[in-house]
Amino acid sequence: MSRMLPNLISSMWTIALVAQATDDGVKLAISPQGPLNKASGENVYLRCALVPELAKTAVTDIRWQDPRGDLISGSTREGDRIYSQTSDTASTQLFIMKLQKEDAGDYVCYANFPGHEQLRSTITIDVYQDIEFVDAPAVQNPVSGELGKITCEVSGNPAPQVDWLRDGTELDTSGGRYKVDTDGLYITGINVEDDGEYTCRAVVAANGGLKSQKIKVEVHNKPEFTVDEEPQNVRGIEQKTVAMKCGVTGRPVPEITWVFLQSNSEDNGKDVTKIEDEQRTSHHTVDPVTGTMTINDLQKRHQGDYKCIAKNPAGIIEKIASLFVAEIPRFDIVSNTTESEGGSATLQCTARGDPAPTLQYTKEGQLQSFVAGADPRITVREKERELTLTINQLTREDDGLYVCVASNEAGTAEKSSHVTVKFKPSFQNTPMHVAKTWLDNKIAVNLTCIAESIPNATIRWEKKQRNEMHGAPFLLITENSPNIVIEQRGPSSSLLISPKTIDDFGVFECIAANEMGEARHIITLYEATAPGPITLVEFAEITANSIRFNIDGPNEPNNLDLDSYEVYYHEAGDSMDTAIKRLWPIGTPYTLENLKPRHSYFFRFYAKNAVGLSINSRDFERTMPDVGPPRPPGYIPPTNESIDANRYRLQWTEAEDNGARILDYQVKYWKDGEKDKFRVVTVPAPASHTILSGLSPSTRYYYELTARNERGIGPAMNNTFTTAHAQSVHRMVDPSDYGLLMSTPVIIGIAIGSLLLLLLLLDVCCYCGWKRGVIAFICLRICGQSKNLKEEDAEKRTIDETDLHYEKQPLTTTVTETTLKTTYREAAAELEPEDKPSP
Numbered sequence: 020m021s022r023m024l025p026n027l028i029s030s031m032w033t034i035a036l037v038a039q040a041t042d043d044g045v046k047l048a049i050s051p052q053g054p055l056n057k058a059s060g061e062n063v064y065l066r067c068a069l070v071p072e073l074a075k076t077a078v079t080d081i082r083w084q085d086p087r088g089d090l091i092s093g094s095t096r097e098g099d100r101i102y103s104q105t106s107d108t109a110s111t112q113l114f115i116m117k118l119q120k121e122d123a124g125d126y127v128c129y130a131n132f133p134g135h136e137q138l139r140s141t142i143t144i145d146v147y148q149d150i151e152f153v154d155a156p157a158v159q160n161p162v163s164g165e166l167g168k169i170t171c172e173v174s175g176n177p178a179p180q181v182d183w184l185r186d187g188t189e190l191d192t193s194g195g196r197y198k199v200d201t202d203g204l205y206i207t208g209i210n211v212e213d214d215g216e217y218t219c220r221a222v223v224a225a226n227g228g229l230k231s232q233k234i235k236v237e238v239h240n241k242p243e244f245t246v247d248e249e250p251q252n253v254r255g256i257e258q259k260t261v262a263m264k265c266g267v268t269g270r271p272v273p274e275i276t277w278v279f280l281q282s283n284s285e286d287n288g289k290d291v292t293k294i295e296d297e298q299r300t301s302h303h304t305v306d307p308v309t310g311t312m313t314i315n316d317l318q319k320r321h322q323g324d325y326k327c328i329a330k331n332p333a334g335i336i337e338k339i340a341s342l343f344v345a346e347i348p349r350f351d352i353v354s355n356t357t358e359s360e361g362g363s364a365t366l367q368c369t370a371r372g373d374p375a376p377t378l379q380y381t382k383e384g385q386l387q388s389f390v391a392g393a394d395p396r397i398t399v400r401e402k403e404r405e406l407t408l409t410i411n412q413l414t415r416e417d418d419g420l421y422v423c424v425a426s427n428e429a430g431t432a433e434k435s436s437h438v439t440v441k442f443k444p445s446f447q448n449t450p451m452h453v454a455k456t457w458l459d460n461k462i463a464v465n466l467t468c469i470a471e472s473i474p475n476a477t478i479r480w481e482k483k484q485r486n487e488m489h490g491a492p493f494l495l496i497t498e499n500s501p502n503i504v505i506e507q508r509g510p511s512s513s514l515l516i517s518p519k520t521i522d523d524f525g526v527f528e529c530i531a532a533n534e535m536g537e538a539r540h541i542i543t544l545y546e547a548t549a550p551g552p553i554t555l556v557e558f559a560e561i562t563a564n565s566i567r568f569n570i571d572g573p574n575e576p577n578n579l580d581l582d583s584y585e586v587y588y589h590e591a592g593d594s595m596d597t598a599i600k601r602l603w604p605i606g607t608p609y610t611l612e613n614l615k616p617r618h619s620y621f622f623r624f625y626a627k628n629a630v631g632l633s634i635n636s637r638d639f640e641r642t643m644p645d646v647g648p649p650r651p652p653g654y655i656p657p658t659n660e661s662i663d664a665n666r667y668r669l670q671w672t673e674a675e676d677n678g679a680r681i682l683d684y685q686v687k688y689w690k691d692g693e694k695d696k697f698r699v700v701t702v703p704a705p706a707s708h709t710i711l712s713g714l715s716p717s718t719r720y721y722y723e724l725t726a727r728n729e730r731g732i733g734p735a736m737n738n739t740f741t742t743a744h745a746q747s748v749h750r751m752v753d754p755s756d757y758g759l760l761m762s763t764p765v766i767i768g769i770a771i772g773s774l775l776l777l778l779l780l781l782d783v784c785c786y787c788g789w790k791r792g793v794i795a796f797i798c799l800r801i802c803g804q805s806k807n808l809k810e811e812d813a814e815k816r817t818i819d820e821t822d823l824h825y826e827k828q829p830l831t832t833t834v835t836e837t838t839l840k841t842t843y844r845e846a847a848a849e850l851e852p853e854d855k856p857s858p
Contacts, residue, residue, distance in 0.1 A: 050065070050066050067110060069081070069130065119146065127139055149228060153174050157232075167209025255343070257318065378406035410438065418438060446471075649675060683704050716742055
């Protein structure tokens with residue numbers, strides 16, 4: 020009883036509270052309060068609780084109902100987006116995960132209240148769709164030239180409003196090229212200048228939604244063939260290289276593929292870079308930049324159609340071009356022939372190639388080909404791929420190689436054939452008719468004959484008998500013949516004869532024979548002797564110490580040629596036993612030198628050949644003239660002797676001195692037409708050239724060149740020269756010319772300076788060694804030495820000024836004719852009487 024009392028009191032208290040709640044209004048409260056406006060995809064949480072809470076014991080079964088009137092399960096199974104949870108009798112919770120559009124509506128929380136109407140509370144949830152870019156790629160490539168579209172498809176609820184920006188600047192889409200549609204922006208005549216960064220911007224005014232999508236736009240161009248590099252039909256040459264162009268533009272750069280199209284080929288339809296020959300070698304290459312297809316080592320099987328395909332994301336183009344491969348000519352038949360002289364020979368030549376080659380015959384060594392009708396002996400017949408050449412009335416000159424030449428655009432091929440013309444032996448190229456030797460000559464004489472013939476001839480030798488009464492007029496020569504050796508080399512046959520008796524000389528006959536006939540050639544072997552006496556001696560040119568002779572030897576056509584002339588000479592009063600010998604080879608100047616002026620000489624001459632000396636000539640006597648002025652210098656023709664436009668290198672051969680030493684050479688020269696303004700250059704001997712300076716360009720000069728010896732001035736050698744143009748290039752100067760190029764004052768200055776320096780060095784040595792000389796004199800004078808010592812020193816330092824004397828002659832001087840003559844007279848007068856030979 021005591022236990023039941025508290026329960027009874029509690030029940031009564033509850034009844035009292037419920038009664039009070041009914042009076043005050045028991046209800047269900049939902050939080051948060053509605054209505055709710057939520058975005059699709061959000062999560063929603065709702066709580067429904069009894070108010071007041073004291074009435075919770077009177078309320079049962081609190082639950083949620085969705086907008087379709089279905090009870091919302093309290094399950095938390097995986098995959099349920101909407102579910103409820105009840106923690107106690109006074110409240111329940113509703114969970115909506117990833118809100119969707121169909122989840123919108125009224126959600127009802129209800130509970131049973133015994134003795135009363137069911138408690139209900141409703142909350143409305145509105146679901147709106149947030150801005151979503153359904154189709155708006157970040158990079159887009161519309162095609163140039165078309166109606167360009169930049170896709171930006173936007174969804175949302177409420178429906179968003181879309182506008183566009185380009186590179187941060189709002190586009191005017193109210194008209195013109197730009198038009199906004201529900202799926203994007205349309206641009207009329209789009210091109211590469213429309214490239215840029217576009218912004219697709221979507222707004223919802225009702226809920227303040229704003230989203231944007233950046234889109235990079237790069238306009239693409241469809242592939243197009245360039246004008247100058249569009250695929251064209253091409254002709255190539257076998258074994259060479261050919262290129263087929265496929266120049267294409269496009270954006271991005273198109274990918275180029277070449278395909279071979281030849282229905283009867285196993286490679287038909289293949290990418291050319293995948294085609295290989297039997298050796299698995301690819302002949303085709305494609306330049307990925309230029310699109311040019313190159314085919315190396317062209318073969319006929321490469322001939323056909325080729326298709327160039329160019330594609331990029333904007334489109335594809337293709338074009339077919341044909342390749343023709345020209346075949347190099349090749350020969351099938353080239354004939355040789357052998358015929359007799361006077362007969363006919365026919366040559367035939369056939370060749371193939373594509374295109375069909377043209378054929379022609381030429382003879383080796385000749386430039387012109389054979390043409391029908393050009394020579395009545397020759398017939399030329401031509402058919403397709405075949406040529407026939409017929410030569411009638413054959414001669415030896417027709418023998419030889421004939422070249423068949425086949426030509427087409429692929430090139431030229433040649434093939435030789437031979438025409439052999441048979442003919443009887445001929446000695447026309449045997450120049451020997453006479454030979455000469457002598458008894459017991461240690462070197463055998465060679466008798467050679469050359470027998471030309473086709474076919475080769477057999478050669479034999481016979482010798483004519485001196486006495487035909489003793490047998491046949493000719494005697495066959497064999498290997499056993501005495502003093503004779505036979506040598507045979509092809510068409511050449513030789514007899515090597517070493518005569519021992521007079522019978523070994525005579526007439527020899529070379530006989531050659533073949534199937535076409537026989538030929539004979541005679542060679543006479545003469546016995547050579549020492550030459551006969553000299554027939555003529557002339558004293559051609561005489562100076563005081565030299566003689567040049569003209570000599571004629573004996574006229575002996577059947578004897579050996581002369582080797583040389585010899586002369587024996589001595590002064591009058593001496594004998595030939597003491598004579599001096601001089602030998603001259605035939606054809607050289609026959610000159611004797613170093614003879615004595617005004618002395619008489621006797622001369623005896625001999626001729627010499629391989630056998631020996633002739634008998635002597637008679638003795639010739641000649642008295643040498645007195646010493647006199649020299650001969651004229653020798654002329655040397657000019658060979659571009661201008662150093663430059665203002666200098667000229669004049670050359671000569673040195674003059675004969677005529678018995679007295681040559682002192683110098685004098686060049687007198689003047690401009691054409693200005694002889695009275697001549698200049699003179701003196702060149703010390705020995706010399707063979709000088710440099711003339713200060714000349715005018717492109718000017719003709721006359722000159723006289725004379726030599727001077729101790730007896731006077733010789734005759735002049737006169738000639739002309741012409742200076743170079745002003746623009747002429749300097750030629751290299753002979754180092755020996757440098758001295759001649761120096762002016763007279765420079766030479767004098769150098770000489771005086773050198774002499775003074777030498778005197779100074781000598782004076783220093785004298786002072787240091789013996790306290791003598793100019794320096795010592797100056798020192799003693801300063802120090803106050805005695806007058807006697809000064810006089811003694813002055814005497815010891817006396818210098819012979821004649822040692823300092825040297826001849827000073829200007830290299831170039833302007834003088835008059837009178838002055839020139841006076842100068843040379845004075846020079847001649849300076850010769851001492853004892854220097855002149857007595858008469």
